[in-house]
Amino acid sequence: MNHKIRMAALGAVTILGALAGFGQAASAAGKNVLWVQPMRDHPVHRLMQAGFLEKCKELGNTCEVVGNPSATNYDVSASIPLAEAAMARTKFDAIAVYGPGPEIFPFIGKLGKEGFPVVTWHVLPPEGSVPGLKAAVGEDIPSAGQSAAIAMGEKLGGKGVIALTQGSSNDTENVMADSFRKTMAERFPDIRILETQMEGFEPSAAEAKAVALLQGNPDVTAAFSTTGNGAQTWSGAARKADRPLVIIGMDYIRQNLDLVRSGAAYGVVAQPLYEESARTAELANDLAEGKAVPYLNPLPAGVITAGDLEPYYAMLDRAGQ
Structure with a gap:
């Protein structure tokens, strides 16, 4: 093999190696996940968001929270346009939608028809009861x-x-x-x-x-x-x-x-607000990667009294709450 052919072959190997490395980097790249939560600024909802965002960071994902900016007014109709605006500017790989009532179910169905894997949290609707919903995580109510x-x-x-x-x-x-x-x-x-x-x-x-x-x-x-x-x-x-x-x-x-x-x-x-939200981030990540996940993911919730408080204060400190 002459020098020019040998150099071309080495160049091809280098390019192929670089392309392979690019493919590995792309597959390892973080996911974009959208979190949709009406009454976004309620203190309980902010605690949920903290668990979600902390787990997103741990997974290397980019996650965005949208919802009507209120601590007292649960407004689905004002939150959906905010979600759609976010979707117009960012390509999301999975979407988490807070779904405690049927008024938001049509939006979940719409997302499902558009091909988005959708996860909800804090409620556990029976499998198949909400079209488009792929997984649910929450307390055993x-x-x-x-x-x-x-x-x-x-x-x-x-x-x-x-x-x-x-x-x-x-x-x-x-x-x-x-x-x-x-x-x-x-x-x-x-x-x-x-x-x-x-x-x-x-x-x-x-x-x-x-x-x-x-x-x-x-x-x-x-x-x-x-x-x-x-x-x-x-x-x-x-x-x-x-x-x-x-x-x-x-x-x-x-x-x-x-x-x-x-x-x-x-x-x-002790509703597992932080824990269920972190699990939501995990489920959304797995669905975005095409993995199979369990539909129902119940978590226990007991009562805490004065002697049980310190671990929960520590959790809030970690969440910046």
Whole structure:
């Protein structure tokens, strides 16, 4: 082989090697994942986003969060255009959509028809019930209601009257409240639960409703709220009404942990907000890579009280919350 032919052959090998290396780099490149969450700025939602973004960074992915910028107004119609605008400027490999109610299901179906793998979190709709949905991760919702009922029933010594409130009527809170009632009836039949009231998501309005409920029901000795601000709602109402209450709310956001530590609330259900969101990032990544994933991914949720707080404070510190 003469010198020119040998050099050409070596050049071809070099180019092929470079192309092979480029292919390996491309296959290893991070994914683009979109996170769609109405009421984006609610403190519970921000904690979810922290778990998602931390796992995205660990996986080497680029992830974007969109949703209507509010801490009190759950607005699907305002969030979908923001998602579509993000999709117009960035090619996403997978999309995570917060889907606690049917109003957002058509958007998930649309994404599925367009070829996007879609994951939801915090709710576990039955497989096949939401067209386009490839996987769901979230707490075992009935067990969360059951855990709250057992913790509260034991604290009350099996006697008392409970006020039960929800943020709104939705698949997550409805199931949790039903499980709470069922467990309480089975385990503590002498405890009475009032008719469920919707406290909403605006803090001052929710507290005013709770105060009015206490004024109208002087026999109430405890309150369980299935929404993230519930511990704050009921501790504020108890203070204003000057009524001692056994209070259990939802979620280990810092404000709620502080209430438990101070004794203003008895406990909170440790919905696995950070964990389920990190798992959502993993599922989206795997789907983007064409891997098979389990559709249902349930996570446990127990009640934490004053002696259980430190690991959750540490988690919030890591998340910058």
